[in-house]
Amino acid sequence: MGQDPELLEEICAWVRGATKLPVWAKMTPNITHITDPARASLASGCDGISAINTILSVMGVNLETLRPEPTVEGYSLPGGYSGKAVRPIALRMVMELAGMMHGEQGAFPDRSISAIGGVESGDDAAQFILLGASTVQVCTGVMIHGYGHVKTMCDQLEAFMGKHGFETIEAFRGHALQYFSSHADLVERQRQAREQKKQAREIGKDAQWECDRFVEQSDMLVSNK
Ligand SMILES: Cc1cc2nc3c(=O)[nH]c(=O)nc-3n(C[C@H](O)[C@H](O)[C@H](O)COP(=O)(O)O)c2cc1C
The missing domain is CATH 1.20.5 (Single alpha-helices involved in coiled-coils or other helix-helix interfaces)
Incomplete structure (x- = not known):
């Protein structure tokens, strides 16, 4: 569904109409232009975009059994890649979303981005915010380090902000976008x-x-x- 902007626009409109709560549509990275489904979701009234979900992958092929891994009873299927390995791809996609939404010709300046993908430290969070995200989400990082790690990440983000003299997230949100060129x-x-x-x-x-x-x-x- 996430790869079909037309379908997404229709379903997001249903969700938007069914609740007064804010709605963020979560994007799959398994698509060439992530801005296409994001634009459709925002056009249907979603308050923001969260990205990215996991990246379809094959972890490897076992050279003894000659079968793909991981297996269930000897068989496999492509699964979702996450964590720090996907961060560069998530950063690129958040950058593209910010350009489409908030850039000079941005179509949705009042909608927000919640960044996901390999956030494991406050510095990682700062990078996503510098590329236009208002918030970040953590999945694999917390699975690995535990919920206590959230406090560590907040302390690290505060240290980054203190070092640069930023008092609010807005003070540096999107700052790095101006340095992308052709x-x-x-x-x-x-x-x-x-x-x-x-x-x-x-x-x-x-x-x-x-x-x-x-x-x-x-x-x-x-x-x-
Ligand atoms: C074990 C596991 C289960 C997940 N289940 C869901 C899910 O049910 N719905 C969803 O939108 N994303 C799901 N995700 C994707 C994460 O929410 C997140 O978008 C992705 O893992 C990238 O972030 P991360 O690098 O912090 O894990 C899952 C990820 C993992 C690793």
């Missing part, structure tokens, strides 16, 4: 930076040496920075 832009930025460094290295005349920058200028002549 391949073409990165290539152009690198070209310009190289050009500037090349020009800085080209000290042809004695008069170009500056007293205050003598060490920096000599360093440029001998290094490949």
Whole structure:
């Protein structure tokens, strides 16, 4: 169902109409463009998006039995991958959702994102918030470390905020999004930076040496920075 935006829009509208409680539609990552089902859910009135669910995977193939793992009575099926291994994929998907919802052309600036996928520390939570999430959820992390770990994560998040002088989540939510760009832009930025460094290295005349920058200028002549 999560891979079919039309169906999702219809079912989310039913849920939305059946309760006054806030509704977050939870997205599957097993789709090329996670923004398509998210857009459909939000169009039907959902208050926000939570993402991601587990990633379909095959854990391995046993080289003795020659069967996929894990097995039940010798047989298997693709299962849900979770925990820190999925965090980079979850971060990317939350970034894409934030762009679609809250970006310059964002279609749903007033709806929120609850990020899930490999959150095991306050620093992990901070990364998702920097990419636009308002809240995070933890599943595998708590299964591994126990409920007591939530307090540790809160302390770690507070320490991160204290270090940067952030008093609220809103003070840094989405801050990192502005640094995503395109391949073409990165290539152009690198070209310009190289050009500037090349020009800085080209000290042809004695008069170009500056007293205050003598060490920096000599360093440029001998290094490949
Ligand atoms: C054992 C297990 C059971 C899960 N059951 C559900 C479920 O019933 N419904 C659901 O939406 N997600 C379920 N999930 C997905 C998690 O809620 C979460 O989206 C996913 O595991 C990624 O987060 P994590 O890395 O913190 O585990 C389950 C995950 C695990 C590991």
